[in-house]
Amino acid sequence: MRRKIAAGNWKMNGTSAALAELAAMAADLPKEPPKVVICPPAPLLFRAVEATRTTGISIGAQDCHMQASGAFTGDISAEMVADTGAAYVIVGHSERRDAHEETNADVRNKAEAAHAAGLTPIICIGEALEDREANNTLDIIGGQLAGSLPDDVSASNTVVAYEPIWAIGTGKVPSLEQIVEVHDYIRAELVHRYGNTIGNAVPLLYGGSVKADNAALIFEAENVDGALVGGASLKAADFIPIVAALAKS
């Protein structure tokens, strides 16, 4: 069975006061929880790892640089992320592809840097509204998969997150049929490139306006193995019901 993962991306939200939410999440995890990963802003990584050390929660960063070190003011390397005790790193989020002009090749290089540092990259892909409206969704997703995923993907070292850009922070969620179509396509592409064993084992997350009241329906899709949650991961009271829905699915 594939790993189920409930991941929270706090984006540029949260100061040290937000660490209390991690304790609240840990206290309310369902019995036999899925893997829970919280990705706070980088300044909180060390303390978030400390705060979750004896819980079932893992910590991830929201980005890393593709180089191991050097003159890259303001950036952090995968090795630095790993040094905090974090185990995951989001790469290729659409907000970084957009605001920082990250290309598929950049994302692939970041995923390779993550692997080299022993981190599990959560590699994000997703189409814009104009791609969806022009019926180009699967072409875009296929190109992002081919360009953003490294060759050294294994059953345990990579997670892929499908986040349609038009669903992020908008309250708009694709229909279950649309989610099934894209996730089945991603699964088929992974099997095609990496073979049955690896392709069928890589967890696929859905992201984009996942909330407590729509999570159970989304988790009905066979190739949805969890969620990458933005706004609803900031508060334990909003996030734990999503974790519980995943545990039940």
Ligand SMILES: O=C(CO)COP(=O)(O)O
């Ligand atoms: O971008 C996202 C997670 O990475 C999704 O954000 P929302 O859940 O706020 O729509």
